[in-house]
Amino acid sequence: MSTSASEESWSADNRRTPDALLHSAPSRDVTPQDMVMATGRDVTPASLDWARRKLETEGAAAIEKLLP
Template sequence: MKGERDKDESSAAPRRQVQLRSGGDQPVDPEDLVMLSGRDVTPERVERARRELEEKGAAAVERYLP
């Protein structure tokens, strides 16, 4: 029966390749950074996120998205 099982698996459609990204390779707005942190968007948090993005760049995003 092993041969039948191998045959079924080989005839299955090929799996779709998934490309994982860290998130730091894409542009992120301060609002996005606040949402990544799991917090509500407030003007104070957006301003803090804007400063963090200016200072740290993509590293600010990497903090939330490995």
């Protein structure tokens, strides 16, 4: 059983998924919908209003307070 030359030349690091591809972060500001979804609530007009108020008073850091 032989392996191709290209497979042999790969190091273990070349076969790993880069960390940046494993984790995601918003590339934009946190939206009210992001806030609602982070709490596990249904996206409704009432929950979006709650999230808008929270973002207005606490800013984007409000979502960090929701995380364990």
